[in-house]
Amino acid sequence: MTQETTMPLWKQDGAKPFIQIKNVTKKFGEFTAVDNVSLDIYENELFCLLGGSGSGKSTLLRILAGFEDLTSGQVLIDGVDMANIEPWNRPINMMFQSYALFPHMSVAKNIAFGLKRDNVPKKEIEQRVAEMLSMMQIEAFADRKPDQLSGGQRQRVALARSLIKRPKLLLLDEPLGALDKKLREETQFELVNIQDKLGVTFVVVTHDQEEAMTLATRIGVMGNGIITQVDEPRDVYEYPSSRFVAEFVGSINLFEGRIYEDEVEHVKIKSKEAGCNFFVNHGISCAPNQKVTVAVRPEKMKVTRRKPDQEYNCLHGQIIDIAYMGNLSIFRVKLKSGVIVRVTLPNLVRENRNPLTWDDFVYLAWDDDSSVVLTS
Amino acid sequence: MSKVTGTFWLGRYDTVKTRFSSLKKIRWGRYSVISIPSLWLALFFFIPFLVVFKISLAESAIAVPPYTDMFAWNVEDAIIDVKIKLGNYLYLFEDSFYLDAYLSSVKIAAVSTFFTLLIGFPMAYFIASKTGTMRTLLLTLVILPFWTSFLLRVYAWMGFLKKNGIVNEFLQGIGLIDQPIQMLQTDFAVYIGIVYTYLPFMILPLYTTLEKLDGSLIEASKDLGAGPIRTFFLITLPMSMPGILAGCLLVFIPAVGEFVIPALLGASDTLMIGRVLWDEFFQNRDWPMASAVATMMLLILVVPIMFLRNGKKEGVE
Numbered sequence: 001m002t003q004e005t006t007m008p009l010w011k012q013d014g015a016k017p018f019i020q021i022k023n024v025t026k027k028f029g030e031f032t033a034v035d036n037v038s039l040d041i042y043e044n045e046l047f048c049l050l051g052g053s054g055s056g057k058s059t060l061l062r063i064l065a066g067f068e069d070l071t072s073g074q075v076l077i078d079g080v081d082m083a084n085i086e087p088w089n090r091p092i093n094m095m096f097q098s099y100a101l102f103p104h105m106s107v108a109k110n111i112a113f114g115l116k117r118d119n120v121p122k123k124e125i126e127q128r129v130a131e132m133l134s135m136m137q138i139e140a141f142a143d144r145k146p147d148q149l150s151g152g153q154r155q156r157v158a159l160a161r162s163l164i165k166r167p168k169l170l171l172l173d174e175p176l177g178a179l180d181k182k183l184r185e186e187t188q189f190e191l192v193n194i195q196d197k198l199g200v201t202f203v204v205v206t207h208d209q210e211e212a213m214t215l216a217t218r219i220g221v222m223g224n225g226i227i228t229q230v231d232e233p234r235d236v237y238e239y240p241s242s243r244f245v246a247e248f249v250g251s252i253n254l255f256e257g258r259i260y261e262d263e264v265e266h267v268k269i270k271s272k273e274a275g276c277n278f279f280v281n282h283g284i285s286c287a288p289n290q291k292v293t294v295a296v297r298p299e300k301m302k303v304t305r306r307k308p309d310q311e312y313n314c315l316h317g318q319i320i321d322i323a324y325m326g327n328l329s330i331f332r333v334k335l336k337s338g339v340i341v342r343v344t345l346p347n348l349v350r351e352n353r354n355p356l357t358w359d360d361f362v363y364l365a366w367d368d369d370s371s372v373v374l375t376s
Numbered sequence: 377m378s379k380v381t382g383t384f385w386l387g388r389y390d391t392v393k394t395r396f397s398s399l400k401k402i403r404w405g406r407y408s409v410i411s412i413p414s415l416w417l418a419l420f421f422f423i424p425f426l427v428v429f430k431i432s433l434a435e436s437a438i439a440v441p442p443y444t445d446m447f448a449w450n451v452e453d454a455i456i457d458v459k460i461k462l463g464n465y466l467y468l469f470e471d472s473f474y475l476d477a478y479l480s481s482v483k484i485a486a487v488s489t490f491f492t493l494l495i496g497f498p499m500a501y502f503i504a505s506k507t508g509t510m511r512t513l514l515l516t517l518v519i520l521p522f523w524t525s526f527l528l529r530v531y532a533w534m535g536f537l538k539k540n541g542i543v544n545e546f547l548q549g550i551g552l553i554d555q556p557i558q559m560l561q562t563d564f565a566v567y568i569g570i571v572y573t574y575l576p577f578m579i580l581p582l583y584t585t586l587e588k589l590d591g592s593l594i595e596a597s598k599d600l601g602a603g604p605i606r607t608f609f610l611i612t613l614p615m616s617m618p619g620i621l622a623g624c625l626l627v628f629i630p631a632v633g634e635f636v637i638p639a640l641l642g643a644s645d646t647l648m649i650g651r652v653l654w655d656e657f658f659q660n661r662d663w664p665m666a667s668a669v670a671t672m673m674l675l676i677l678v679v680p681i682m683f684l685r686n687g688k689k690e691g692v693e
Contacts, residue, residue: 067595087598100596104614113610114600165601 009042010218016079018043018201019064019169024073026059033059035225036073046195046202048212051222052248057205060222061171064203065094078168088117093167097174099158101146107157108133108142114165132160135194152183159191163198172204176211188214209249213237221245237297242376246295253341254374255294259286267373268312269294273339279312281368286375293374298344300370303331303356308365315341315364319356333362425674432667433460443663464668473652474669478676480647484563484638485631488570489578492627493620495571496578500619501612503579504586515583518576530569530640537565537641565641566648570631578623585619586612621684629677649673 009015017040026034034056041047049057062068063075066087075082082090093114101110108129115125133139136156141149149157155178162170175191176184192215195202206212212219213233220230221244229241240246243254257271257278269278269292278294286292308314320340321332324347331343343364345356356362434443448457468474503514521529536542537559544556559565589612597607613620635650642648649669656666 065595065599067598086603087595088601088603092599094596094599096592096596098590098592100590100592102593102596102611113597113602117601117606161600 008217010040010045015042017041018045018078019203020074020076021060022074022076024060024063024075025071026056026063026068027071032225034063037225037227039220039227039230041201041203043201044199045217046192046204046215048216048219049203049205049222050207050209050212050219050249052207055222056225057207057222058173059225061094061173061203061205064169065092065171066090091168092171093162093165093169094171095158095162095173095175097177099146099154099178101154101157101161103146106143106145107138107149110146110157111161111164113161118165128164132164136160151178151180152187155179155187159194163194163200166198167200169201169203172202174206175204176208177206184211191215219249221248223248238372240295240372240374243293243295243374246372246374251298251342253296253298255296255339257292257294259288259290259292262286262288266368269373273335273337274315275336276314276316277312278371279368280371280373284373284375290375295372295374296366296370298330298342299328300366301341301343301364302366303343303345304363304365305356305360307363310365313366313368313371317341317362317364319358319360319362322356322358331356331362333364425671428667429671431663432464432665432671433462434664435459435461435463436662436664441663442661461664464664465672467665468668468672474672477647477649477652478672481632481649482676484566484570484646484648485628485634488567488574488631489624489628491567491571492575492578493624496575496582496623497616497620499575500579500582500586503583504589518579521576526573527636529573530637533565533569533572533641534560537568560641561643563642563646566638566646569637569641570627570634573637574627574631577626581622581626582616582619585616589615625681625684629681632677633673 019039019041021037021039021041024034024037025032037056037060049060051057059068063070064077064082066082066085070083077091102113105113111132112125112129115128120128129142130139133142136159138153138156138160141153141157146154146157155175159175162172172191176187179187188211191202202215204212204215206215216233218230218232219236220227221236222228223244229236229245231239231241236245236249240249240252246252246254255271255274255278257269257274259267260270260277261268262283264283266282267280267284267286269280271278271294274294280294284292302308307316315333315335317333317335319331320334321330323330326347328344328346331345333341333343335341341364430446431443434446436442437444444459446459448459450457499518503511503518506514534541538544539556539558539560541560543559544553547553548556593611593615594607597611598604602610633650633653634648635654638646638648638651639654653666653669653673656662656669660666
């Protein structure tokens, strides 16, 4: 992404949000799909709603599109209350997970559909469809029917169709879900470029945290109908606010412990599971002797055969599993308490003379600022 | 291709060979599966049709059976006399009565098909929009009338529509009419009978296509700015065309040849080809003429269907 001299809108005080979701609740019978969610999304954002299946992320997206009525709450888009505005009158378009291309229409007709409904003059329709076809590099398929296209081509047609009306807001439901891994990576960057070029606000729903990380300006992590954390991708990863977020985004090692020294600029935590004491170089607001969870990402740990020169944050265990992934290797280390710790090491050299191997005893250590203390 | 390694080549050859033999097996299986319905059609449709066609080329006679033979053996001169009468067909065109009957049948069938579609589509749409037990219940209700005899159900309509029937008494009861309306023995009653009887044949194929209709297509259309009515005509209707076609054929074809409904509910001047056929056979005992009428009816029905099928194939490709 380009370096911006100005602060992003969501960090500015008093910036006007483009989408305001206020205490929105949606119930299906007894089941609460979206539970009192409040969220502000700003102009030109590429906002990702990240969550597992049944987390309520798709329902929230459908609420924005106008396909679901609210049980309670309010949605404002550009300051306008959406309560009584039907889907076909909203300044919003959506790209569906299944793409929902009309099978009885050619690619060009699919793309022109939205413009025709607005009674745009025929000449202008032709011109704008042609522009869109060339932008998406699908000119060659203009006369084909959707079932004659590959998955990647269909995805482009769906994107073209949802962008042709130049909506203020584009909703994307798992936009890359149906593509294979290679194509997905390429398309990720393309999506970001298109968003940048057209200046449309994107709200993307995904269950794939990698996708969310690469696409998003901000991520909202959802679970059980609640948004648990809204932050920039780096902050979601490095400073998860809860156990749920820590476990959902990336992999992480969690240790139960109890605080035994609570100072303003540091805390010390005793953990039976880990078999060592933790030192965290910042204070946290907590009760004395409170039970907490210490979370450490697998790549933050250093692995050595010799005991490192540090009193805190140092585990000892035996390697029980190794997975070679090419660019990195994953080790599973079993501690004395039986807890299994996951560590990843980059494969910096091609041939290692003295590689770590099964049944080796190793020390795992990390810096004072590498762990996160979770109180919920 | 040059021989790179022996084993590689052999391996390829082997797979080609096995593939070929399995292909053959599949073909055999296919033929045997198709042969049973083919045999059925030949035995119970094609051969009887040939018999009817042969009779239609004969001359009516007072005999058992009541028509002349096509082949006469002249043993002395060793000559086979073949006698083919085309007069029956010519007569179909000469006497406007037959043409009127055909046209009237097609008209009654077409109008009835239109109304079954008009009533059946919302019903099928409603059923397809339901889920679980409700859907099963509604489908059962559609099929339930089949459990009673067709004839009984038509008689029931006579009870409804006759002068002192339920409908007339109800209308008189609420003071809408003073005198009972003549409903039985009118074209109106025939339309009601046909629409009522053939409605399930329209609903079921419509239901199967509508049930498969991807709901996200409807949402996509609305999302792109088309309201419910436009969405219906631009997406729902074209997408359910296969079901509409199947349903219309299932209603139209038997309705053209319908005999029982116009005979029981219709007026004496309600002209339908099924009744003409019946009269030729049983009133006039003119089997060849009746056979000619039947053959013509088949032609009238088969030709448009073949056009439809061809059109559909092209549409798919």
